[in-house]
Amino acid sequence: MTDVHSKKVRSYNMSRIKGRNTKPEIIVRKFLHSKGLRFKLHDKTLSGKPDIVLPKFKTVFFIHGCFWHGHKDCKYFIMPKTRTNWWKEKIDKNIFNDKKHIRELKKQSWKIITVWECKLKSKQRDFYLQKIVDKIIPISSNK
Secondary structure (H helix, E strand, C coil): CCCCCCHHHHHHHHHCCCCCCCHHHHHHHHHHHHCCCCCEECCCCCCCCCCEEEHHHCEEEEEECCCCCCCCCCCCCCCCCCCHHHHHHHHHHHHHHHHHHHHHHHHCCCEEEEEEHHHHCCCCHHHHHHHHHHHHCCHHHCC
16 A cells, blocks of 8 residues: 655654654643642653653653554554554564663662553543552542
8 A cells, every 4th residue: 555645745744743742741741730749851861761750759651652652452553554564663662662661660669650642532531640640649648
């Protein structure tokens, strides 16, 4: 199957995909901030440069796009019909790197929370995020 876009258009589209300060990241950051939690962003000293770091609670967040990180059984993860082998290798490498970074952080006693993009699109977003906050800090100290 051929691509529906020209090479120039496809290149432009791909260049617009951000790796930092994405909409899902901002949603999680705003929620955490509203709960009184303060954090660091993209800490280069930690394996995998986690999207959000809560040093006080020794907890890191990885906010994953369902497509880019191969979210299993998710309606937003659909393998492209063109260059399938290339995409499969790229996504498999992302998954491998994610696991490697998680192992390294766990060795350093960090708690790891992975937030999937699809969970932030649902009507249950605030409930989902509150469950995460409840895991980080005791309920009695939640605001």
